[in-house]
Amino acid sequence: MVTIKDVAADAGVSVGTVSKVLNNMYVKADNRRRVEESIHRLGYQVNTYARGLKAQQTFTAAIIVPDLINPFFALLVNYVEQVLAAVGYKLLVCNSHCNEDRELAYINMAKQNKVDGLIAVTYSNTDEYLEADMPLVSIDRHFKHQICCVSSDNEMGGRLAAQKFIDTGCKNVIYIRNGSNVEGETLKRGKAFVDTCEQGGVEATRMDFGEETTLSKQQMNKINSFLEQCVKGGSFLYDGIFTSSDVHAIVVEKQLTAMGIRVPEDVQIIGYDGLRILNVGDYPVSSIAQPVKEMAVTCVDTLIKLIEKKPVERRIILPVTFVEGGTTR
């Protein structure tokens, strides 16, 4: 049987270099190519499982997100994978569709050491399954245990949106959202928004479209019906709409336009996330931009520290900015 030593001798490198190539860790391009050619030429096959038994490390992490249809989660996964790859880790992606069973299946993988660590955007009632010392980084969501949480500054986001409406003379505004009500950072968006509006003398309402986290066709229809009912005596009730995501804002803008309401002349809209058209074009709606790349880097950095049993910060909050996308004045 061909061994790792045979490969090293054939490639003219150390056994350590061959090992790094096998673990997808950083190796000079030249050496990597030589090792791969030797592996190919000698027909070397790694015994992964035997190697796993020894190392008890898989160099694999997993990320749980609702789906990759919302471009915010796709970007998050993109950058998490990129940063993990740079430190020799592979990434399993789990689209939970906010299904508790799927979330639990991946949490169990972390417990069973099938993956070394987990980054999670979860909403289900999975608290009791977590252990305080798990290599788990939560995004936005607070758990009872001392699980690390990385988020952007949702309170600041709500304040910025409110201030924009106050500064542009809005009189009556509304916050439209749907999603989980489990304790977490994102709930602060609506609260800070309403509080800031009221302090600024602007009437502010909240409209919650249920616990479903992804925006289904039914959810969109509900939002559209609601907006139709907001016309009283020929005019629209609100002059500012803040939504819990840019995807919501697009749905709202489309419906208002269909109803003959001018955006931003009659009604202003501010979304959340700061997404751009196909990630290269303009902002399709004015928005609160989350620093998605920095969030990914911070999550991976925290996760690797947890895996290596180094000290970590338990709450990291990154700043947000207002971006102009043509739906505000």
Added chain:
Amino acid sequence: MVTIKDVAADAGVSVGTVSKVLNNMYVKADNRRRVEESIHRLGYQVNTYARGLKAQQTFTAAIIVPDLINPFFALLVNYVEQVLAAVGYKLLVCNSHCNEDRELAYINMAKQNKVDGLIAVTYSNTDEYLEADMPLVSIDRHFKHQICCVSSDNEMGGRLAAQKFIDTGCKNVIYIRNGSNVEGETLKRGKAFVDTCEQGGVEATRMDFGEETTLSKQQMNKINSFLEQCVKGGSFLYDGIFTSSDVHAIVVEKQLTAMGIRVPEDVQIIGYDGLRILNVGDYPVSSIAQPVKEMAVTCVDTLIKLIEKKPVERRIILPVTFVEGGTTR
């Protein structure tokens, strides 16, 4: 030590049911919950590696895409994961950034049985590393070996774009692309476009912006400079621009608008992929829509057949459609 039998007895289910839960396969929600509670209560820990040695199957597949920033790839990965999850498979995502070393690392994982199969959008010169009987499904790309290839009908796409320009009276059109020149289905876009235009009496040019597959800032700048040079005697040289992706089309539209050229009055643009604004809004550009969900389903279906050593079709081509996005007349 707690065994799988203890868990089954505690949960009041068969060992087979516990095994299914451990492999993330389908189990009635009620049984799954009971098994998970027993695992939690008894503190059962699976010995993954010992299990792997026995089964020689990981129930994990991998997908290689350039990145998840282009929403087409993000949607593809989203649906591939969804379909794989339904048959009990997990998914590793590799953003290759078209780096040959990264592509090879994942091809080697398939060879070493670290993953059961691979779906790949690759462009590098990896042909020699492939084995004819590998559980690998290629998207768009042809390999020398008898590797399965799933794609949409790129020839039809090129023809549809050309026909639209012919029908709307264009006189002088151009195809703008960048990306790999390795043999594959996507090269047919440009060829069918130019051929159809010429048959229809419309002058057609091709402009190739190099082998880089993802659209970098430099690439965008090159496209912008090129477009600036297309103004002769105060008017723009072309009245129709077909691009190799919607992302390219957005870049082109933005630059033309900045140059004071009206789209679609002066110049029409047709992109490729059929993406929508944040995946819920309108089409930001007229485009040739690829059936991304059907492509994902077909890839997974073919991959599972390959893993199970069942017969498969080696070339599957799915139809495309023209979609109106405001950049054509």
